[in-house]
Amino acid sequence: MAASPHSPNSSFRRLRGQRSPAEFAGMVRRAAKEIGETVSCDARYIGRVESGEIRCPNYAYERVFLHMFPGHTLTDLGFSPREAVRGRSAHRVPSPRTPSPPLSLFPGFTHSSKESDVLRRAFMAGGSATVAAAATLNLTLLGAGRRVPARAGESEAAAVEDAVRQIRLLDDRHGADALYRKAAEPLRTAYALLDAGATRQSTEDRLHAGAGELAISVGWLAHDSGRFEDARSHYAEALATARVSGDAALEAHAFSNAAFLAGDCGRPRESVRAAQAGARAARNLGSARLLSLLALREAGGWAGMADRRSCEDALTRAHTHFSRGPAAADPEWMSFFGEAELEFLEARCWAALGEYSRAARHARRAADLQDPHFARNVALYTSELADDLARAGAPDEAAWAGHRVLDLLAEVQSTRVESMLSGTARALVPHQRSPRVGAFLTRHAST
Structure with missing residues (x-):
């Protein structure tokens, strides 16, 4: 299981130059203070950058590095463009023939540079403008004049897989709210293709896996935008698809998301059961990282039941699995799961157990570790940090983190993040006489 x-x-x-990693990390922290940023830079972080593990820094580090080296771009500093870091397809199964023309289940979210630029501007505009601009991209079920074929072939299976990747990419960058309604259309088409049947068994297997993954992706958009009943329905649809096709990997994924949803809905015991069922489905798949994530989902359920010992046992298992490193068998959808997500999920466990200072340490590390192209996750982790700090008795620090989240919400639309930040604002009201807290509360209220 060697790392990539x-x-x-x-x-x-x-x-x-000749400075040690620790000395250089100190320079980074001092430079951050000069521009009002806070980064937890240490020798280990510098090592991760120099090894290439961090291909693009998060927003805070970007500002610090550009302040330290005026006149340089991120590319000059050896980093990859953000667009190159996220959105690449993995485990792509090549089509044995060249389809003409290609079927697109998510037209408008193709790789045309012109459309991508329009889409980027649309999402940056936010709110109703986002939906209106997206509508101009002709997000119909199929391409113009195309119908569901009598029998699905390789090009249709590839179109379903591409739709999954495109939705995940856009969610990472912009959040779920503006995507959910449009994403439901390709999902309906994917299941229509399944109903039509395939030209060969291997294609049908791909369609089952792709439709199930698409159901989970659309379910996550519903989940993240606060539509919990819709999310539950989509996850159940994916689970049924997995059971029908005997797809253990899809079953594990569906149970993982179901466990997450149950925790958010205040059903921690259901969360534990779903995570354990997912672990049973995943045990022979050869992915230690998948088992780690499922153990973290289980830990969150135990924390929700205030069962500290069971939570700690599950966290230990999660760290043990994670330490085994990535593997070729890791599912493509787990590209989001790295050390940052592990730290975030552990932070949520400690917060649920009422240990907010400990939770804040993990949330801060999650925010620092997260690559910036996962803009929604950067906002999510920073929002968790703000809430943990507010409840740990550090209101000024919480307000600083809250400002960072508001900055990110100019790019990300996530009901989940907005709800968390509203809870933080309520927790900070008793400290509103502090100038920093007062400024945050005023800005939050106006936003």
């Missing part, structure tokens, strides 16, 4: 190799960042290494 990274290309060393020799440009950044040259900038460090």
